[in-house]
Amino acid sequence: MKYFEFTFHTNPCTETVNDVLAAVLGEVGFESFVECESGLTAYIQQSLYDETAIKIAITEFPLPDTEITFTYAEAEDKDWNEEWEKNFFQPIIIGDRCVIHSTFHQDVPKAEYDIVINPQMAFGTGHHETTSLIIEELLDSELKDKSLLDMGCGTSILAILARMRGARPCTAIDIDEWCVRNSIENIELNHVDDIAVFQGDASSLTGKGPFDVIIANINRNILLNDMKHYVACMHPGSELYMSGFYVDDITVIREEAEKNGLTYVHYKEKNRWAEVKFVYKA
Structure with a gap:
């Protein structure tokens, strides 16, 4: 790519x-x-x-x-692990429960969930507010034996955390070939199973699911356009966590969600970025 x-x-x-x-x-x-x-x-x-x-x-x-x-x-092809190391990519610690770091980090703090990533491109390291907001949501949710979709998975740290918390089977999808390759590497690094990785957009969801939980951390316009595809992969009681937009965008996100049979539960915010949880009750 x-x-x-x-x-x-x-x-x-x-x-x-x-x-x-x-x-x-x-x-x-x-x-x-x-x-x-x-x-x-x-x-x-x-x-x-x-x-x-x-x-x-x-x-x-x-x-x-x-x-x-x-x-x-x-953009030249680079060793992005080396780039991150040169730019002092630091471990991310969320509460005392989750730490995200790369293989070159030393003296990493102990946490309940320890996730190792080697980002080939600068996507989905957990530093961005939207990623950390969904991580917090996953840490607060009951995921054991729930099927889960990570849409726009990036490095797949969200799918990996969900699998560590008992979700299964998990599916990770991204349109980007770099992300698919990096996701497969990161899944192997973390010694987790039952995560299938696919390259594609929302149209590739046909025939997949239904999922108990769907994560979509992308951007406002894609979420608005693709929400109907997510709902087609849900059943009554399924949960949808969306992020990648600002607090000011919640109204339009909620309007589209409710048109598609989703019920608003709550939102979280960090530095004006937002994450919203919905439940499908059609």
Whole structure:
């Protein structure tokens, strides 16, 4: 899978501006973001690149008095483990229950659930608020012997944690070939079984399920478009956890969910990012 690497220069270059820019870019196909000195480095599959859509997104940027320029080039294939190590990718500790780290980390704190990942690309390490919000949800949920789908799985840390907590069978799906390969590696690293990994989008869900629990940590527009496909793989009582959007987006997410027979349960938030839980009661 070939990628373009974009460097977005923001003025003013603030955490809020870069956070909003990441959300805006996520809606036009960007998948990965790393803050840099002048703004944001972002990655998009070459097949999804749409120059007009990117320029419109910047022109309609919702924060006033913000200047955004960009340059881009083809992203080189890299040893992303080495890149993370050079950039001081630190272990993630969630409460005292879950720690996420790579094989190069030393003196990792002890926790109930210890997850090892080697990210081949900068996706799904657990640092982003949306991932940690769903991790917290999984830690609070009863998962034993429940079938689970991790849609847009990235590194599959969510499916791995769910399996460690007793969910089975688990299915992990991502449109990205890098993520599929990395998921398989991470599953093997953590010595867990009963997780099937597939490459595809929501259309690949046909014939799969029904699932007791579905996780979808993607972005607002994809969630709105694909929610009907998730519901088609659910049964009465199935739970759906969604993230990848801001608190301000909850209203539109909830409206679409209720159109599809889902009942709102609650939401959690962290730094304006949101995670929402629904139950299917049709």
